[in-house]
Amino acid sequence: MDGRGAAQGTARMERAAANRPYLSLVDGVRGIAALSVLFYHYVHFFMSGSDRRKVPGYLDLFPAREVLWPAYEWGYFAVQVFWLISGFVFAHVYYGHRVGTRSFVVNRIARLYPLHLLTLLVVTVLQFVALHRLGYTPIYGKFDWQHFVAQLFMASDWIRTGLSFNGPVWSVSVEIAIYAVFWLTRGFARRFGAFFTIGMALGFAWADHKWGAHSGVFSCGSYFFAGCTLSVLREGRMGQGWFLPVLGTLLFAAGLAVTLQWGVWGWRAFGLTGMFGALFLLLAQWQNRAPAWLDRGCEWLGENTYGVYLWHFPIQLAMMLVLMPAIKTQEIAQNGWFLVLFFVLAVAMARISYVWFERPMRDFLRERLGGSRHAARDAAKGG
Template sequence: MTKPARPAPLPGLRVDKRHFNALDLSRLVASFAVLFWHYQHFFVPPVGYGFHVDREVLTPFYHPLRWLFDYGHVAVEYFWAVSGFVFAHVYLADSTAHRRFWIARVARLWPLHLLTLVLVAGLQGLYTHINGTAFIYHEQDWKHFLLSIPLAHYWGWQHNQSFNGPSWSLSTEILAYAAFWVLLPALRRAPLMVALPVAVVVLRLFFLGWPDEPVLTCIGYFFLGTSIYGAALRGWLTLPVLVAASVACVAAGWIAATRYHGEDATILAGTFAVFFATLAIDLADRGERLAIGRKLGDASYGIYLWHFPLQVALVLVIDATLGSRAIASQPAFLLFFLALAVAAGFASHRWIERPAQKAVLRLAGRWRAAA
């Protein structure tokens, strides 16, 4: 029995380019940047919040890789912007998107999220039993665990990051997904004219200091990514325009950093400088020479969610066997950790994420058929 053919894309809502390989590859690079930012966790002893790590003294390769160690966290904003663009590319032209959107999100995100959540809960329980306090993320209670299950643990009800801490960005992104799903009919009518005002208003509220700033930032970056896709649909994003936009963002970021000392504005400008440059590379890659980027980008989600459980496990082993974490200052250990996290990301995608995703979609199909 053959599967029914998927309906043809809605006209005028998908750009001619089928895959954005450089954009996919950039997701792997962004997840790699987060590893450098969180590497400092290895040097945090069993204490509460507020411990300062002297990265310049303790981390190997600090000076040549200073930007990654000090600013690797800004890759999260880049993830959000890319998500907005990719969601527009995937869902605007899909007439079945509104119906299948959430089951596709559940199948893609939740299996690995729930697995790493339970694993971190166990590892943190062991670490707390040994040291009397949790490792890095100290909100290890039933409230935060139950909020984490539906990825609602960073919607404003939390005391701080908890359990698999990096998943906080997924929690905020769920709300961006919800806004995208609600606005999907309007986005199809006028992608740019709907997405851009949403992004501008939400980011304006963020810069004004409204509560729940991470949620506002996420939604703002996400819909800026969506609005850029809307501009692409109008044929505005030619190679010269993308290069000029990237250079303009670099200049804006430099002015924001040096004249106004505005960190948030600098991150915003820098994020989209990289974003426009990556799109320019994709546009220039007419021969699909970067097709490998599709497969490499698939590992980014696993790298992002696995690296903290790996850190907790490694710290437990180091504390039990060596009694000192000085080994983390060795270049070989940094390379080992990076390689382990990347290997975990690729293995996770192949043997955990894809099979689980197919199983969830298969189960959902059976439920739909029964209904």
């Protein structure tokens, strides 16, 4: 059996041992959300000078803006979709199943840290090159030891101090803090079910309203535990028969109504949770009936999600350093072919990274730190 076959076999064993089906269709949504971040961060090519200001009228300069404007302007909300999916998947895998703390911690480290460390070091080198060539670091300016150490420990946005180094990892850093809360409170979730997870989601939403300006952890917690609630309802007794379709319909209708009534505020408050929550319930129920090509396509998207998210900024920075200062990036980035090139490089790098670095490092660390018996219990490839 070649390396790819062995890895696929390992994935099958993980799912069988955990007795939890892999929700590839939901993971595919995560992959699409990651791609939308590329559109949202395309604005980085239109930030110039040491003050890193966006050029005037930059939105009108984006290629194919007439068609792609929702992704250019709303791609930021992919982060909230990530958090919602993580809660949905984590509750699906871990609530009601005996998994040791060591297994949980090892799997989180093995899944997230190797690529984070690699891209952090790559960005650091590129920023030293930028300082030498340009005299400043493009896009993110906080290039110092304090921010590097915070990134090194994946704690960069526990307290908001401004984006730095590989800036997009901020959303992963706050999710790690919520992983700890999730794990420490799993006993309450088993005992009180959706009442507990709804209370956690509302509590974090209230904390985000009060202190969200100081930390991204609270916002993450509200979406994460909302995702947990959806999973608990789906897999509980109320998830049988007519209740689930009715719940999904009500969630979608309420999310749409709130968004139409209050716009972006309504979308943040409940629109995203309601509409995407309904989608996740539908996809999870349809999982076993999905055609093989769709199942594999969504799995492929899910596998590349983390790589797309962490590699796209180093790729942007490298492209800028190749062009600057001789060529202004805001001029060349107006071309459709440049957008396509950026996408192709990000997706190709994500795939290479997953096959040749992320997956081998994940399996190596699981074996060395936790043993195969621990790794076999984790069925959530994207979690």
